[in-house]
Amino acid sequence: MEHNEESSERKNWYDKSYKLLLIIPAILLLFSLVYLYGFVQNTGDIIRKDVSLTGGTSVSVFDGNVEIDDLKSKLLEEFPDLRAREISDFRTGKQQGFFVETRAGVDEITGALENYLGYELNQQNSSIEFTGETLSKGFYQQVRNAIFTAFLFMGLVVFLIFGKSKKMKSISVILTIIAAVLLFKSALPVLIGLIVLALILIYIIYSIPSAAVILSAFADIVMTIALVNLLGMELSIAGVIAFLMLIGYSVDTDILLTSRLVKRHEGSINKRMFDAFKTGITMTLTSMAAVAVSLFIIYNFSETLKQIFTILIIGLGFDILNTWLGNASILKLYVEKKGLGGLK
Structure with missing residues (x-):
């Protein structure tokens, strides 16, 4: 009731x-x-x-020793739209490298990354993708x-x-x-x-x-x-x-x-x-x-x-x-x- x-x-x-x-x-x-x-x-x-929708450059670098926050602080002044994140191993969570994307051209961002890293980027240590704006x-x-x-x-x-x-x-x-x-x-x-x-x-x-x-x-x-x-x-x-x-x-x-x-x-x-x-x-x-x-x-x-x-x-x-x-x-x-x- x-x-x-x-x-x-x-x-x-x-x-x-x-x-x-x-x-x-x-x-x-x-x-x-x-x-x-x-x-x-x-x-x-x-x-x-x-950048996949606006056009720009994406770079994956296979270097697990890079500090992402330091990378951002060094590059953000030159590339204010830059986004960076680490690439980690799925099982262990250990950093395997990092990924950056910006609307800048390939030569500009790769040149800046090479100056920061102190070595040349090639097919063995990196992967670069560029998408045109149009x-x-x-x-x-x-x-x-x-x-x-x-x-x-x-x-x-x-x-x-x-x-x-x-x-x-x-x-x-x-x-x-x-x-x-x-x-x-x-x-x-x-x-x-x-x-x-x-x-x-x-x-x-x-x-x-x-x-x-x-x-x-x-x-x-x-x-x-x-x-x-x-x-x-x-x-x-x-x-x-x-x-x-x-x-x-x-x-x-x-x-x-x-x-x-x-x-x-x-x-x-x-x-x-x-x-x-x-x-x-x-x-x-x-x-x-x-x-x-x-x-x-x-x-x-x-x-x-x-x-x-x-x-x-x-x-x-x-x-x-x-x-x-x-x-x-x-x-x-x-x-x-x-x-x-x-x-x-």
């Missing part, structure tokens, strides 16, 4: 407060958008990029288009699952394909913008649940980018591609929650939500635990994997917030308005 009363109190508290809980992700999303707008105005792009910018544009296209198709799939108008589904398929083709051809950006706006209106008007899922995934991406920038991370190609992975991680619990609330009618709204929460939070926390362990293992050994795992953990953390405070509140309001509550 006491358990039932306690359960009723919890339910009543949530029923009274769920609209207020929606304010939390809404404020965070607004802050992230404002911050990113200012960031773009100041830097000209939405992220900080490393090539890097072109590749970065392609990756951005791929992420945007993936998000468009994710939104389409969600609408095909939860939308009810066959006519609007057909129109959405056509519009999404046209937008994707234009994106990969980098043509008619104004038309792409109009198509995206039309898709947003279709999703909102013809399927609130679809719009809620897409909004939640969008918030995950935007908040993650904002925090990554606040942390000062310079993203490599792998870091940018990590956002492609995050799109998939972002929608799985949202689709689970939406399916339980919209497509099933057994039990009360709160019971269906709680059932979805138990499954969804287990999925997310399990993923976060696996990624966290992987991050801990490779933290000092692979900058590429470190960046990918860091982005995924941040994104999954925001996914918990946006799914169970944001999307859940929108769906609960929608289901109650539509009278899909089932037994109370």
Whole structure:
């Protein structure tokens, strides 16, 4: 009896407060958008990029006796954008060498390193990679288009699952394909913008649940980018591609929650939500635990994997917030308005 009363109190508290809980992700999303707008105005792009995306030189030197902090202090004045880290043995953790990258040319950075080290760099003791600025910018544009296209198709799939108008589904398929083709051809950006706006209106008007899922995934991406920038991370190609992975991680619990609330009618709204929460939070926390362990293992050994795992953990953390405070509140309001509550 006491358990039932306690359960009723919890339910009543949530029923009274769920609209207020929606304010939390809404404020965070607004802050992230404002911050990113200012960031773009100041830097000209939405992220900080490393030399793999801006063009420059990367040098790996196989000398385990170099002190990284001393190297940085000697070279930073001449190369203010220089980044340096040690290369360690995966099993023992012993330093095997070091890695530096800068936007400077090959001759400039290798000359400075040779002066510091006191010997000539060659194929036996070093590895040098140079990426041209034009090539890097072109590749970065392609990756951005791929992420945007993936998000468009994710939104389409969600609408095909939860939308009810066959006519609007057909129109959405056509519009999404046209937008994707234009994106990969980098043509008619104004038309792409109009198509995206039309898709947003279709999703909102013809399927609130679809719009809620897409909004939640969008918030995950935007908040993650904002925090990554606040942390000062310079993203490599792998870091940018990590956002492609995050799109998939972002929608799985949202689709689970939406399916339980919209497509099933057994039990009360709160019971269906709680059932979805138990499954969804287990999925997310399990993923976060696996990624966290992987991050801990490779933290000092692979900058590429470190960046990918860091982005995924941040994104999954925001996914918990946006799914169970944001999307859940929108769906609960929608289901109650539509009278899909089932037994109370």
